[in-house]
Amino acid sequence: MTLYPLKFEPLYKYRLWGGEKLKTQLNKEYTETSIGESWEISDVKGDETKVLEGDLQGQTLKQLIQTYKGAFVGESVYKEFGEDFPLLIKFIDAKTPLSIQVHPSNELAKERHDSFGKNEMWYVMQADKDAELIVGFEKEIDKAEYQKQLEDDTVLEVMHHETVAKGDTFYIPTGRIHAIGSGVLLAEIQQTSDVTYRIYDYNRVDATTGKERELHNDLALDAIDFTYHSDFKTSYETKVNTANTLVHSPYFKTNFIKVENTLEKDYSQLDSxxxxxxxxxxLDIACSGENYSLKTGETLLLPASITAVTLKASEADLLEIYL
Incomplete structure (x- = not known):
């Protein structure tokens, strides 16, 4: 069976901080309330997304990799990751702030959880007035001072708060403390991992459980990178019909593409x-004589065997992601 561009059935995740923007702004269809995340492409155990349409409808990423191997993910990707799909792709809507959190490195995650680490990036799609993210520390700080701030319930005072707008992008390597603030809708690209250490959660109670959520400060202490940075935001260009470098990390590469009229994409030299x-x-995507549509809030996967596509749009903004 010939591989083709694939959409997956999203998985909608209840979060106590979730809102309605996934429905009102991204046209997601669900009936539940407080949906904070739409998992677009996932190989997380127990949360595997399935192909939405076509001859491969209902198949998971793992099933596709087992059948098509390098033709699906790329020969070098298959050699490195085997039947594990390496990325988790989400849209996130924060009506209220997420907990302050940190993710363990690959080494710690493997040792403690038999998991990948969770290096990730955020691309802000919409932000309410004065909406902000928390990324890293506001000043030089060591482990002892940090622990004192935790004990005094003043840890928010040493975090770097940044007001954000549409298009703002942040790379969040493992070890960097972070949180999405209220009023932010964003796209998240990350390694396939669901390991998060919560540091601070505003002492709030989850309405579904009647309890405060668990914190993981003992685990987090060894995972935190206390290095101070003066600038956390990613700068990038927005040239039309160009793959503008956004975030290129050892774990994934993401480009920003503003499509106007027609753009031919040649992936013959990309093994991913x-x-x-x-x-x-x-936009419309032409591939092997077939046409596929993609609109705001939708995600499409091109198997590695597809080496050429034509993108057509009056105007559309894309994140292009690969290994």
């Missing part, structure tokens, strides 16, 4: 699958 996240507008 490609994921498109449409973050604004809509």
């Amino acid at each position: 699958f490609v994921i498109y996240m449409c973050v604004s507008g809509s």
